[in-house]
Amino acid sequence: MSALRIVPVPSHGTEDVLVGPDGTVFTGTADGNLYAVDPAEGSARLIGTTGGRPLGIELLDERRLLVCDAHHGLLAVDIATGELETLVDAVDGMPLVFCNNAAVASNGDIWFSDSSTKFGIEHWRKDFIQNTRTGRLIRRTAAGEVEIVLDDLAFSNGVALSADESYVAVAETTTRTVVRLWLTGPKAGRREFLCHDLPGYPDNIARGTDGLIWVSLPSTVDTVGERVLRMPQAVRALVSAVPPALQPKVKRVVRVMAFDDDGRCVHDLTADATGFHMVTGVREHHGQVWLGSLEEPAVAVISLAAD
Template sequence: MVAMHTIFTIFFCIISFTSRVSALLESCYKLQLPSPVLGPEALAFDRNSEGPYTGVSDGRVLKWKGSSLGFVDFAITSQNRSKELCDGSSDPALENNCGRSLGLGFYNRTGELSIADAYFGLLVVGSNGGVATQLATSAEGVPFRFLNSLDVDQGTGIVYFTDASARFQRSGDMTGRLMKYNPMTKQVTVLLRGLAFAAGTAVSKDGAFVVVTEAIASRIVRFWLQGPKANTSEVFAQLLVQPDNIKSNARGDFWVAANTGKEECRKEALPSSLDREEKVTLADADCGT
């Protein structure tokens, strides 16, 4: 069970890398969400390093404006969203009207924010926010059921995103997919099928591959985009926990938020299962990272 503080607040940790990740924590602080909003999901910073931006339970994408203003409205994904009905809601029955943004990623060249919404598909909104524009709701004739995360390749603008299930709304199974959206052609391409609850995804620093977490299989899979292994996949890391979101940093390391099913906070550096230098760092969901 996820600790309550991870539901109501967002935690940030400033990390300096040394030999053991568990000893790296220098400072943490929390950003309080406006009450009664719940469930912060996905984090993104814009090209000016402003933010973070996060999607919350009532369908809004919020932006942090500093301690004096806190979080303010930035974007919504539902064209017919009722502010009176939705604002502050944590009722899952209202999500198909209010929206539920689970994946966020900026393309720094344009300042646009791509959004993966569990009900309204893949969308994009300009740097000034507002009502997002819908880009895609299906791939190969199969509707999106549970878009869960995304990442934007800063070199190409291509958006990589996951659908946790091709069959069930807001539930994951063994039919998850990893896909890409090309803004030049406006086409969606399925890269991987049959994923075990496709959750997080992240592009490598050099754009050579993309990784996707499988919550049910407790592993991270790598899909090669370039090089002699292009268009093939392999296990990147096998875990003992259920991974969710994954992010890469400026060093090319990957940070994974995972559910260990335990109450204690744990951070652990996981070596790559392959012969590259990427580092995979695991953070328990209860750590709030």
């Protein structure tokens, strides 16, 4: 097990984490707030609020964050002033239901996921159990044009670009896979697995400074849930109607994995989940692996050097 250092923030639900060039750690919380965390002092500064539920966070440019807000879509947020700009809130005339995670290309294109066209974040379990396969990977070009690149995804979640931007990867939470779409080279346009049969359900993914694709696993494989997913759709719909309090509880784990461009697992890190769990965000930055959580009022960090 790896040693875990926990850094509190003023609100709970630090779903994703981003590390800026100067080491500042950015996160968003369930109350809509966005924070900049000083990793040395452990202090958190309020940047602003989206008025919704911020999930994936990326650097859009030197002064703005790109925020996937589950309620309001794809947003740009000025780090200094907190000023908001809506970049995408609808696709093909239909409002985004569950904007989740993103990656920004060097040419300014934004690749982002919409996890479901049927259920919002408050009912994510229903989409998971029913396996609606309405998740999408969407591209917004630097010129502002929006197109659906992949659809029929099983709860599309984390998004990452390879270091050379030859492919874009997107996690499918329900099927425990990370798929990739080749963008350049002889495989351009081909869709295939980067990794599959993961030991848990992938959430956010991100490319680290090490060039690897890091994958957060907030929960290990649930045998009951896997059986339910193999049942007829009508049965799954009935199961999804059971109140969350009566559904199987997510196991307390801290686990993240990292894969190279060949799909080889380079790191598989675990830590004590007593004081921190439900890891939905991961970001490697020069040997420090920062973690976010859908549940916790904190971010956490693992040092690869000490692993």
